[in-house]
Amino acid sequence: MDNTWPLWEVFIRSKNGLSHKHVGSLHAADEDMAIENARDVYTRRQEGVSIWVVESKHISASNPSKSEELYDPAKNKIYRHPTFYDIPDEVGHM
Amino acid sequence: MIEKDLNQIFQDRIDADDRIEARDWMPEKYRQTLIRQISQHAHSEVVGMLPEANWISRAPSLRRKVALLAKVQDEAGHGLYLYSAAETLGAKRSDLLQQLIDGTAKYSSIFNYPTLTWADIGAIGWLVDGAAIMNQVMLCRTSYGPYARAMVRICKEESFHQRQGYEIMIALSQGSEEQKAMAQDALNRWWWPSLMMFGPNDAESKHTAQSMAWRIKRKTNDELRQAFVDSSISQIEYLGLTAPDKDLKWNEERGHYDFGPIDWDEFWQVVKGHGPCNKERIAARRKAQEEGKWVQEAAMAYAAKRKQRAQDQQTRVA
Numbered sequence: 001m002d003n004t005w006p007l008w009e010v011f012i013r014s015k016n017g018l019s020h021k022h023v024g025s026l027h028a029a030d031e032d033m034a035i036e037n038a039r040d041v042y043t044r045r046q047e048g049v050s051i052w053v054v055e056s057k058h059i060s061a062s063n064p065s066k067s068e069e070l071y072d073p074a075k076n077k078i079y080r081h082p083t084f085y086d087i088p089d090e091v092g093h094m
Numbered sequence: 095m096i097e098k099d100l101n102q103i104f105q106d107r108i109d110a111d112d113r114i115e116a117r118d119w120m121p122e123k124y125r126q127t128l129i130r131q132i133s134q135h136a137h138s139e140v141v142g143m144l145p146e147a148n149w150i151s152r153a154p155s156l157r158r159k160v161a162l163l164a165k166v167q168d169e170a171g172h173g174l175y176l177y178s179a180a181e182t183l184g185a186k187r188s189d190l191l192q193q194l195i196d197g198t199a200k201y202s203s204i205f206n207y208p209t210l211t212w213a214d215i216g217a218i219g220w221l222v223d224g225a226a227i228m229n230q231v232m233l234c235r236t237s238y239g240p241y242a243r244a245m246v247r248i249c250k251e252e253s254f255h256q257r258q259g260y261e262i263m264i265a266l267s268q269g270s271e272e273q274k275a276m277a278q279d280a281l282n283r284w285w286w287p288s289l290m291m292f293g294p295n296d297a298e299s300k301h302t303a304q305s306m307a308w309r310i311k312r313k314t315n316d317e318l319r320q321a322f323v324d325s326s327i328s329q330i331e332y333l334g335l336t337a338p339d340k341d342l343k344w345n346e347e348r349g350h351y352d353f354g355p356i357d358w359d360e361f362w363q364v365v366k367g368h369g370p371c372n373k374e375r376i377a378a379r380r381k382a383q384e385e386g387k388w389v390q391e392a393a394m395a396y397a398a399k400r401k402q403r404a405q406d407q408q409t410r411v412a
Contacts, residue, residue, distance in 0.1 A: 003387075003390050003391045003394050004186075004187070004188055004390075005393065005394065007181065023247075024175055024178050024243075024244070024247075025178045025181070026178065027187060029390075029393035029394050029396065029397040030393075030396075030397035030400065030401070033393065040171075041171050041174055044164075044167070044168070044171065044251075045251070061117060063117070064115065064117050064118045064119075065119065
């Protein structure tokens, strides 16, 4: 039997009002231990108020070699940005 | 796409200062170089706990003891950040740990020196961590994203390590004659090994040129060593101590301190396993791994049992 603890990805909310952010990974036998270890490793200096852990194998990622087809189509759609539209200065902030 | 194109695209990204991420294409040699370097770095953090742990139970005050405990705990964390970064490259943690106790992977040779007196804890924090910080600050901008991010985190935490070490040195150097002598003795013993931490001279270093081209490293061993010497001298003077190097003097023309020749024979002896504590360090790691094995197994068995119970309960409810 392989006794290697599975790998978990750790996400920390640094304070309420902000979203959880990926901070790193660690090994643990189960989710409870993963949270306890994440607390010891990633919040030793009050870096967080909430921890998420997800077993790494459950994360699907986009393929970096497909980044052109995925992201390039947005490049020429400048009309999605507010600065594309001309509003006279007299109108004030909009 | 043929390999040559991929290599060129990769180098272009490096030259444009883009960061490489885990799933990006990379030359196999880049991957292997990083795994070697990051895992050696991780091993150094882990083995680095041993000489310092030696003094936790004998720290002279509670203030010093909590600081040393926190520092050693940080080193464990730093080891973990780095192993995690190596794992993003496809390395297995268990393989890396095995290479450490096999002796096939290296770690920083500085940790093969003994900590004989309390002043050594001061000198290690100040000089050894100081030298490590020089290297790590540079690595915050290394081309491999996960390694760079681990370094940013480490640098933030490491700064207290150097300060607590220097504070110990201040206390000793302002103390009794005996304490001052202890501080000087520690400086004498740790100065040269600290300079060796930056590795062989650039001309002798077989990895430097390629690592610079890939922007894994951004400064050479000699550049970093010089920066370390330059920044340390005023700190030594403040303590009223003397560096154990009669050739040390300010060179107006270069705008740097000149320093004497490093004993590279000693360096290679220690690297090759013949330092004062190599065997002891590896034996301690081996013991921890072998005697801790049952904990790993028990935790997995417990996790499996809990999962099974939860499933059974669900079946019953259904």
